[in-house]
Amino acid sequence: MGKMDVVVPEKRTLESKFKFRCHKDIKCFTHCCSNIEILLTPYDVLRLKNRLGILSDVFLDKYTYLKVDEKSSHPHALLTMSDDKDKKCIFLSKEGCTVYTDRPANCRYYPIGQGTFKKDSPEGPVEEEFYFFVKEQHCYGYEEKKNWTIKDWREDQEVALYDEVNREWKGLQLRQNLYGQAGLDEKKQFQFYMASYDLDMFKKYIFESNFLNVFDIDDETLNKIKNDEVELLKFGVKYIKYIMMLEESLKLKDGAEKYQKPKK
Numbered sequence: 036m037g038k039m040d041v042v043v044p045e046k047r048t049l050e051s052k053f054k055f056r057c058h059k060d061i062k063c064f065t066h067c068c069s070n071i072e073i074l075l076t077p078y079d080v081l082r083l084k085n086r087l088g089i090l091s092d093v094f095l096d097k098y099t100y101l102k103v104d105e106k107s108s109h110p111h112a113l114l115t116m117s118d119d120k121d122k123k124c125i126f127l128s129k130e131g132c133t134v135y136t137d138r139p140a141n142c143r144y145y146p147i148g149q150g151t152f153k154k155d156s157p158e159g160p161v162e163e164e165f166y167f168f169v170k171e172q173h174c175y176g177y178e179e180k181k182n183w184t185i186k187d188w189r190e191d192q193e194v195a196l197y198d199e200v201n202r203e204w205k206g207l208q209l210r211q212n213l214y215g216q217a218g219l220d221e222k223k224q225f226q227f228y229m230a231s232y233d234l235d236m237f238k239k240y241i242f243e244s245n246f247l248n249v250f251d252i253d254d255e256t257l258n259k260i261k262n263d264e265v266e267l268l269k270f271g272v273k274y275i276k277y278i279m280m281l282e283e284s285l286k287l288k289d290g291a292e293k294y295q296k297p298k299k
């Protein structure tokens with residue numbers, strides 16, 4: 036979860052085996068929850084803000100900080116660590132994680148890391164997911180005897196839903212690098228961040244601004260994004276693809292120009 040020097044540099048598959056057990060009585064219990072960078076995905080934020088019963092902007096203000104990726108220029112939300120000397124995760128208590136059933140995908144995967152790469156195929160570039168082990172000195176879980184495959188671990192940690200919802204968004208991180216596109220300017224960074232993380236604000240933007248005068252969105256889609264936050268999140272990725280000029284993922288309405296601000 037952020038300390039790349041402990042990544043075991045070998046690509047693993049779902050069938051890769053390892054021994055591991057994490058439990059309350061282990062001497063390193065919660066040691067992995069301090070002083071780390073935990074990059075949040077859109078679905079992490081959705082789950083956590085609903086868990087806490089607050090709006091996305093309040094969640095982002097209170098529990099996250101912003102970091103712009105140097106390579107891609109994408110703005111990311113990272114989980115806040117406290118100011119004390121241990122820099123504990125803001126959700127950590129003596130008993131463990133206070134948001135356990137809604138903890139972020141990175142926390143679920145740990146001590147497995149997950150990545151995606153693009154490779155060429157006769158049908159064009161395809162995305163392939165891979166895994167790797169993260170072995171930090173403070174983690175004694177690898178000394179335990181329980182056998183796993185990565186496939187079993189993923190099931191146990193219930194990450195499939197997270198991966199499914201976040202897949203296209205994660206793909207965006209690759210595409211910028213792969214096609215060598217120019218970085219995002221400030222305005223696009225704002226739009227990227229809002230559509231990725233600030234879903235309540237994004238919903239307002241769709242339904243309470245000129246958005247629907249500019250974009251041609253069918254009623255079925257509108258109904259879905261009004262009533263289902265996962266659909267809203269997926270629509271957010273389409274919007275990001277549009278503003279990043281990766282795909283014509285949204286259609287402009289006839290006469291939309293008059294609602295768009297002139298370029299400076």
Ligand code: SF4
Binds near residue numbers: 127
């Ligand atoms: S969210 Fe929970 S599991 Fe993840 S680092 Fe914080 S306390 Fe640990």
Ligand code: SF4
Binds near residue numbers: 056058063064174
């Ligand atoms: S350091 Fe490893 S074994 Fe210890 S609590 Fe964290 S994941 Fe579990």
